[in-house]
Amino acid sequence: MTWFEPDDAPWQYVSRTLIYARLITMALWWGIPLIGLIVLGALTSPWVWAGAGALLIAMIWSAWVIVRQVTAHAWAEREDDLVVKRGRILRTVTVVPYGRMQYVEVESGPLARAFGIARVQLHTASPGTDANIAGVPEAEAARLRDRLTSRGEAQLAGL
Amino acid sequence: MTGEPEAADTGALERSVPAARRTVYRAPRDWHRLHPISPLLGGWAVLGVVGSVMLYNYAPSWSGPDEYAVEIAHALTNSIGWFALGAFVILGVTIGFGYLQWRVNQYRLGDEAVHQRKGIVFRQQRQARLDRLQAVDVVQPLLARIFGFAVLRIEVAGGENSGIALEYLRLGDAEAMRNELLALAAGVKRAKAAGEEATVDAVAAQARRPGQAADAGVAYAGEASLRDIAGMPEGEAETPAAPEREVYAVPLSRLALSIVLSGPFLFIVAVPALVGIAVLALPLDLGDILAVTVGASLFTVLPAAFALLGFFWSRVNSGFGFKAALSADGIRLRHGALETRRQTVPPGRVQAVRFHQTLLWRRKDWWRVTINVAGYQDDQENVSTLLPVGSRQDALTALWLVLPDLGDPDPAGTVSTALSGSGDEHGFIPSPKRARLFDPLQWRQRGVRATDRALLIRRGRLSREMFVVPHERTQSLQLQQGVLQRRRGLATFVVHSTNGPVKPVAEHLDVDDALALLDSQAQRAAEGRRRQTPEQWMSAVGIRD
Numbered sequence: 001m002t003w004f005e006p007d008d009a010p011w012q013y014v015s016r017t018l019i020y021a022r023l024i025t026m027a028l029w030w031g032i033p034l035i036g037l038i039v040l041g042a043l044t045s046p047w048v049w050a051g052a053g054a055l056l057i058a059m060i061w062s063a064w065v066i067v068r069q070v071t072a073h074a075w076a077e078r079e080d081d082l083v084v085k086r087g088r089i090l091r092t093v094t095v096v097p098y099g100r101m102q103y104v105e106v107e108s109g110p111l112a113r114a115f116g117i118a119r120v121q122l123h124t125a126s127p128g129t130d131a132n133i134a135g136v137p138e139a140e141a142a143r144l145r146d147r148l149t150s151r152g153e154a155q156l157a158g159l
Numbered sequence: 160m161t162g163e164p165e166a167a168d169t170g171a172l173e174r175s176v177p178a179a180r181r182t183v184y185r186a187p188r189d190w191h192r193l194h195p196i197s198p199l200l201g202g203w204a205v206l207g208v209v210g211s212v213m214l215y216n217y218a219p220s221w222s223g224p225d226e227y228a229v230e231i232a233h234a235l236t237n238s239i240g241w242f243a244l245g246a247f248v249i250l251g252v253t254i255g256f257g258y259l260q261w262r263v264n265q266y267r268l269g270d271e272a273v274h275q276r277k278g279i280v281f282r283q284q285r286q287a288r289l290d291r292l293q294a295v296d297v298v299q300p301l302l303a304r305i306f307g308f309a310v311l312r313i314e315v316a317g318g319e320n321s322g323i324a325l326e327y328l329r330l331g332d333a334e335a336m337r338n339e340l341l342a343l344a345a346g347v348k349r350a351k352a353a354g355e356e357a358t359v360d361a362v363a364a365q366a367r368r369p370g371q372a373a374d375a376g377v378a379y380a381g382e383a384s385l386r387d388i389a390g391m392p393e394g395e396a397e398t399p400a401a402p403e404r405e406v407y408a409v410p411l412s413r414l415a416l417s418i419v420l421s422g423p424f425l426f427i428v429a430v431p432a433l434v435g436i437a438v439l440a441l442p443l444d445l446g447d448i449l450a451v452t453v454g455a456s457l458f459t460v461l462p463a464a465f466a467l468l469g470f471f472w473s474r475v476n477s478g479f480g481f482k483a484a485l486s487a488d489g490i491r492l493r494h495g496a497l498e499t500r501r502q503t504v505p506p507g508r509v510q511a512v513r514f515h516q517t518l519l520w521r522r523k524d525w526w527r528v529t530i531n532v533a534g535y536q537d538d539q540e541n542v543s544t545l546l547p548v549g550s551r552q553d554a555l556t557a558l559w560l561v562l563p564d565l566g567d568p569d570p571a572g573t574v575s576t577a578l579s580g581s582g583d584e585h586g587f588i589p590s591p592k593r594a595r596l597f598d599p600l601q602w603r604q605r606g607v608r609a610t611d612r613a614l615l616i617r618r619g620r621l622s623r624e625m626f627v628v629p630h631e632r633t634q635s636l637q638l639q640q641g642v643l644q645r646r647r648g649l650a651t652f653v654v655h656s657t658n659g660p661v662k663p664v665a666e667h668l669d670v671d672d673a674l675a676l677l678d679s680q681a682q683r684a685a686e687g688r689r690r691q692t693p694e695q696w697m698s699a700v701g702i703r704d
Contacts, residue, residue: 004638004674080685091645095636095681099688125316125533126634126655128662155688 004093006083011074017115018073018135022066024111030059065089075133080155082122082148084131094131099155100124104148106141113138120144184332186268186339190276193264197327198257200303266325270358271347273313273340275323287315287323289344289359290351293508293534295337296542297501299330304499309333313340314534316657322534334501338400341488341503403486406560407546407553413525414478417548420519423470477541478548483560490560492545502542504532509561510632511656511663512545514554514578514625521623526554526578530561531659543660551578562629566611577608577615577625587617588676593647594667607652607665607676609683614654616665626663628654630680631687638677640670652676 034055041048068088076083081097101122108118118141121132136144264277272286296312303309308327315321328336346362355361418424479496489505510531520526528546535542546557555574558565567573576585583589587606594602601620608615614633616626637653644650650673654663668676 002670002674003640004677007678081681089642091638091640093638093677095677097633097635097681097684097688099685100634124634124655125657127658128637128653128655129635130637131635 003091004083004085006076006078009076009078009083011076011085013074014070014133014135015117015137016070017117017137019067019070021111021115021117021135022070023063026059026062026066030055030062034059070135073134077147082131084122084133092130094129096122096124096129096131097155098148098151101148101152104145104152106145108138108141117141120148122148184329184335186273186336187266188268190265190267193261193266193325194308194327194329194332195261196306196308197264198254198261200300200306200308200327266323268340268343268359270360273323275325285321285323287313287321289340289347290357291315292340292344292505294502294504294532295340296503297330297333297337299495299499301497303327304497311336314532316533334400337503338488341401341505344505345488401487403484403491405482405484407483407549407556409478409481409547409549411479413548414475414481416523417478417520417525418471418474420517420523420525421474422517422519423467425519427467473541474547477544481544481547483545483557485560490545494541494544494547500542504530508532509545510628510634510659511654511661512558512561512627513661513663514558514623514627516578516623518621520548524551525549526551528554528557529660531656531661533657533659535659540660551575554578558627562613562627564612566613573608573610573615574625577606577617577627579623580606580617582606587615588668588672590667591649591669593669594649596643596647597649597667602667605665605667607668607672609676609680612687614663614680614683616654616663618666626654626661628656628663629687630683631690632656633680633684633687636677636680636684638673645670650674654680 034052037048037052037055041052065088069086072088072091073086075085080099081095083093083095085091085093102125103123105121105123106118107121112118112135116138117135118138119132119134120136120141122129124131133144259279260277263279263282264275266273266275268274269286271290272288275283275285275287277283292313293316294312294314296314298310298312299308300310307330309330311325311328311333313323313325315323325333325336343359343362347357347359350362351357476496476498477494479494480499481494482492484491484493486503489503489508492500492502492504494500510533512531513529515527515529516525525548526546527544527548529540529543530545532543545561546553549557555571558574559570565573573585576587580587581589581603583606585608587608590598590602590605592602594605598605601618604618604620604623606617608617609630613627613629616628618624634655634657637655639651639653640649644667648670649667650670652665652668652673656663
């Protein structure tokens with residue numbers, strides 16, 4: 001299926017460790033109710049385990065979605081703009097010109113720090129610009145931020 | 160019409176001579192308080208509380224007010240002395256608090272920005288950079304208008320609540336400060352573009368140098384605002400408004416008819432009509448219906464009625480006496496029934512334009528034009544209106560105001576096709592037939608076209624819509640494709656603009672067209688950014704050659 005391919009810069013895919021980070025977050029969110037259901041099933045009737053089973057299936061499915069999502073998440077630095085693609089079910093490609101970036105934000109939570117990855121978020125004057133690159137290796141994120149900032153300054157145009 | 164600019168010129172020149180002797184206003188360079196009357200103008204909300212207590216007290220029982228509230232109201236008014244005292248205390252506290260706020264609310268014109276500091280408990284410091292100025296509005300709420308005061312709102316690019324509001328100044332002071340800020344902002348911008356020192360003092364000094372002003376373009380059409388103020392002793396001269404030329408106005412009759420031809424109005428008319436038909440057609444007793452209507456608590460019907468009234472009110476208020484004019488400072492819009500608003504949007508500050516025509520307006524071929532201006536917020540529909548209602552010709556004029564050069568050999572024909580055409584005529588990229596699944600009605604109307612200077616997006620069959628985004632104003636671009644769209648080989652193309660009522664999007668394009676559009680549009684936006692200057696806008700609308 002045809003989809004956007006930048007012609008002058010290669011896609012740079014995000015770090016695979018993002019998969020583990022997201023899986024752990026997901027497991028924490030769903031795992032506690034799962035354990036709760038299993039305990040409840042052991043105390044009352046085994047029928048409750050059916051619910052636990054359904055939950056488990058949902059977890060496996062979302063794990064699969066996470067893997068697919070992360071492997072589809074990439075960015076490309078072109079001459080005038082940054083291209084971010086993401087998503088498998090709802091695919092999006094966002095093109096953000098360097099001259100339009102108001103500021104670049106790098107953030108990483110405790111889990112992301114443990115895995116050595118960070119999220120790079122681009123801000124333009126539009127609230128609609130949804131351009132963030134999750135799961136960039138920390139060193140690369142700092143380099144990316146500096147590169148984006150310097151390019152933004154070079155090409156900055158007024159609103 | 161043609162004689163007006165000259166008349167304004169000479170009028171301004173004549174005014175500037177005695178201006179030195181009149182009490183005039185200039186933006187203060189040191190911290191300065193607002194007008195001392197401000198706390199009184201803001202404290203009138205207390206009257207609303209007193210009014211609602213009275214309303215509950217005298218509300219007849221059939222109107223079904225909240226019993227608890229009635230009891231409180233009775234208790235309050237039974238001891239009329241206590242009530243009066245209470246109202247007095249509340250009023251006093253409000254005004255006293257307002258006074259304290261007024262004392263700490265100060266503003267000044269700095270080297271590159273207007274600064275404001277305010278707040279008793281939470282201190283706030285704000286600045287509006289002149290080179291980031293997006294719009295300057297002079298607003299007069301009813302009470303302020305009666306007494307000749309106004310709020311000066313300075314909008315800058317910078318997200319939620321980033322602007323500065325000076326409440327209240329004398330109307331004349333507010334207008335003088337607006338003129339001064341606009342002139343300074345234009346001067347700062349030019350100085351920056353020329354690589355010179357871009358501070359307020361430098362700009363004023365530049366304007367003061369004789370001979371320099373004429374060729375450096377510091378002077379506006381003929382009569383220079385900055386030159387005038389700079390040539391006179393500080394604190395004595397007033398910056399005159401740049402001369403303006405009225406471009407279009409909305410007569411009251413058209414506004415009234417446009418409101419009659421709106422959905423909510425039809426709804427109001429239709430409900431009694433439907434009830435009438437039901438009474439005639441079915442064996443219903445009119446008395447029963449009346450009893451039910453009156454029996455339903457008035458206090459529950461009222462909010463719904465108020466919501467409808469609110470819609471009408473905002474339409475009336477944003478369209479009443481609407482006038483659009485052109486000046487060297489930018490586009491001037493004025494409107495308002497009780498609360499009047501005079502907006503000035505400097506050249507090239509309009510980020511996106513939307514044309515809208517409901518089904519009811521089609522026979523008249525009326526259009527409503529709204530714009531995105533950075534700094535104005537999403538919910539302020541009435542400040543983002545460029546044309547509340549107008550003919551196709553007016554709508555084309557409105558577009559010409561904000562985008563004088565569409566980059567097309569036949570702009571009128573192209574825009575007309577964009578407004579009401581369909582399919583691929585005039586070089587539009589239409590949605591393919593495969594889009595019928597998502598758009599059974601309007602797939603033929605959907606279309607996109609890029610001219611040299613702007614992107615046009617058309618959609619809507621019953622209610623028609625058209626977006627115009629100048630290439631250099633594109634913030635970012637996005638392509639979206641859901642699972643169903645992928646099956647059908649379609650994609651949605653989104654243009655991100657600044658916050659505002661205009662959200663341009665072209666849905667369900669052919670995926671190959673969308674991909675090509677994304678690439679070419681990114682390129683055009685880059686080219687547009689390289690060549691944008693406000694001076695081009697001025698020469699294109701005939702203010703400067």
